[in-house]
Amino acid sequence: MSDIGVYLYAVTQDTGRAxxxxxxxxxxxxxxxxRRAGLAAYVSEVPLDQFGEEPLxxxxxELDWVEDVARSHHRVVxxxxxxxPVAPVRLVTVYHGLDQVGDLxxxxxxxxxxxxxxxxxxxxxxxxxxATRPPERPPEGPASESAASGPAGAGHGTAESPGTAYLxxxxxxxxxxxxxxxxxxxxxxxxxxxxxxxxxxxxxxRPQDPHLSGRDDVMxxxxxxxxxxxxEPEFSEALAAFRxxxxxxxxxxxxxxxxxxxxxxxxxxxxxxxxPGADTPEEGSDGR
Amino acid sequence: MTEPRPRPVLRESYPPSVSAGGGRQAGNLGxxxxxxxxxxxxxxxxxxxxxxxxxxxxxKLRLVIASVDTARELGIDWWEHDxxxxxxxRELIEENRRLRQRLAAVEDRLGEIRESEWPREVERxxx
Numbered sequence: 001m002s003d004i005g006v007y008l009y010a011v012t013q014d015t016g017r018a019x020x021x022x023x024x025x026x027x028x029x030x031x032x033x034x035r036r037a038g039l040a041a042y043v044s045e046v047p048l049d050q051f052g053e054e055p056l057x058x059x060x061x062e063l064d065w066v067e068d069v070a071r072s073h074h075r076v077v078x079x080x081x082x083x084x085p086v087a088p089v090r091l092v093t094v095y096h097g098l099d100q101v102g103d104l105x106x107x108x109x110x111x112x113x114x115x116x117x118x119x120x121x122x123x124x125x126x127x128x129x130x131a132t133r134p135p136e137r138p139p140e141g142p143a144s145e146s147a148a149s150g151p152a153g154a155g156h157g158t159a160e161s162p163g164t165a166y167l168x169x170x171x172x173x174x175x176x177x178x179x180x181x182x183x184x185x186x187x188x189x190x191x192x193x194x195x196x197x198x199x200x201x202x203x204x205x206r207p208q209d210p211h212l213s214g215r216d217d218v219m220x221x222x223x224x225x226x227x228x229x230x231x232e233p234e235f236s237e238a239l240a241a242f243r244x245x246x247x248x249x250x251x252x253x254x255x256x257x258x259x260x261x262x263x264x265x266x267x268x269x270x271x272x273x274x275x276p277g278a279d280t281p282e283e284g285s286d287g288r
Numbered sequence: 289m290t291e292p293r294p295r296p297v298l299r300e301s302y303p304p305s306v307s308a309g310g311g312r313q314a315g316n317l318g319x320x321x322x323x324x325x326x327x328x329x330x331x332x333x334x335x336x337x338x339x340x341x342x343x344x345x346x347x348k349l350r351l352v353i354a355s356v357d358t359a360r361e362l363g364i365d366w367w368e369h370d371x372x373x374x375x376x377x378r379e380l381i382e383e384n385r386r387l388r389q390r391l392a393a394v395e396d397r398l399g400e401i402r403e404s405e406w407p408r409e410v411e412r413x414x415x
Binding site (some may be wrong): 005008011048051052053056057060066067070071073074077087088089090091092093094095096100104108112115126205208252255258259261262263264265 | 316317318319320321322323324325326327328329330331332333334335336337
């Protein structure tokens with residue numbers, strides 16, 4: 001038994017080129033390529049005292065550790081994706097050795113090629129839209145006047161106590177916000193549809209919590225779009241058309257096509273979940 | 289590596305967290321975690337990570353990242369003394385139960401805070 005595991009980042013078609021020089025993965029370990037069946041799997045060594053089952057179970061609960069691994073993983077995927085279509089693999093996919101990774105490429109060749117074909121020549125962009133808060137209306141007319149100069153508010157013939165006026169304004173303000181939110185949500189739907197027309201793939205993810213997004217505004221769209229670079233101007237125009245009017249639009253990317261390479265190879269027909277530490281990955285049941 | 293692709297037209301729209309140069313900055317942690325944890329290809333490695341673990345992680349991340357300040361204000365800093373590290377099952381279950389209660393309490397509280405600022409539909413929509 002070795003105390004070193006093999007961490008898998010991503011799979012690409014084998015271009016014959018070496019990984020970008022000096023590319024480092026998690027814990028700063030060098031990234032190398034396993035080539036088999038016309039595919040290349042990018043891997044690095046990881047110590048099993050961190051990436052073994054038991055340690056992982058603990059460490060995955062430590063935010064700092066997860067952040068380091070996530071950023072390293074992401075960096076490798078991003079770097080690879082600038083040269084060739086890439087299929088990112090989910091965080092912390094670890095094998096016992098290079099042979100197992102090679103077997104995987106052989107066994108799942110068709111699946112990988114299908115995914116790579118889909119994202120080839122395209123890039124993923126993220127679009128987040130926020131409903132911006134309507135500005136607080138300043139206490140206007142009757143309320144401030146009545147508070148300042150007694151119950152003689154013009155336009156409201158009868159006296160409205162400051163308290164009542166406050167409540168009324170508060171209610172109006174809330175209603176205003178609700179309407180603003182509804183309107184932004186509707187616009188977000190139209191935006192998603194418009195972008196989806198231009199993109200080769202579109203999907204929506206859960207809106208992020210305001211603290212996660214780092215903004216106070218409510219996220220009304222968290223979309224991902226797979227885009228042919230030739231259509232980027234069109235995409236950009238569509239985005240611009242939806243800016244303003246109570247909605248802010250934020251663009252991120254280009255990303256490696258994380259959102260369009262979702263493929264669950266974990267459910268091999270005829271293979272139940274294997275026990276811990278299985279020395280061989282599940283046998284392919286497709287006969288290849 | 290040299291990069292023969294066309295310059296991205298969309299570049300000027302980058303958020304401030306992302307540099308416009310070739311070397312992209314680290315980027316928003318939330319965006320990255322969202323991608324590396326939930327998307328891409330799922331393959332069974334030799335080292336099996338129970339999906340439940342990931343779920344727990346995600347719940348925690350959601351709380352930790354989502355509301356670290358609020359949580360600290362409320363005296364909730366359990367991730368800094370994480371019972372999972374001890375690996376003692378009985379305590380762990382008990383702790384889990386307690387954390388769920390506290391999580392629910394925090395969510396309620398957050399809900400109240402937000403409700404005063406923002407309509408309820410927003411919360412439901414986010415579910």
